[in-house]
Amino acid sequence: EPEVTQTPSHQVTQMGQEVILRCVPISNHLYFYWYRQILGQKVEFLVSFYNNEISEKSEIFDDQFSVERPDGSNFTLKIRSTKLEDSAMYFCASGEGPFYQETQYFGPGTRLLVL
């Protein structure tokens, strides 16, 4: 069964550094999402992406975050200048369509630690 994959599984970075988290969605999916989960807290929506543009974003997704689909297979989340509070598990998800009937398939996550 096709799966969403994410790389790396773990990343450690210094505060102020840029990080890029990578996701490979399921190949026929058109809708892409990033979520994050700070340790011990809820999984929170960051952004949704369709047709090469952001369709929805949360308050968390400020100017230090950006997303792109550079080559038709990868979907990336860039954090420009990491802060300590960006330490979290980041989940990518993809779906065939935008509606609740279209199941969102999640990747295994990237655990980001900012020192």
Added chain:
Amino acid sequence: AQTVTQSQPEMSVQEAETVTLSCTYDTSESNYYLFWYKQPPSRQMILVIRQEAYKQQNATENRFSVNFQKAAKSFSLKISDSQLGDTAMYFCAFMKATGNQFYFGTGTSLTVIP
């Protein structure tokens, strides 16, 4: 704003027994959808079951069923005949009918004991 609350951080159940995981939510939306996702250790979250708020009938998927009480804003998950493979973190989630982002609870860690 939408909030989802899972009041049981950890639960355990004997293999073959039945367990119920609780979830409550708060919303002013009239139409929405509710989900339970399962995340096995070191694995992806996968959809277990979903419920349309406009449907009165509770959703069922094999050994998994929900008790949806719209007036009480409650959406519990019942797992019957628990199996070792059911050991996982279970997340309750809410989605507005007009959007496609999830609002998740904090999760319940379920351990099935052999």
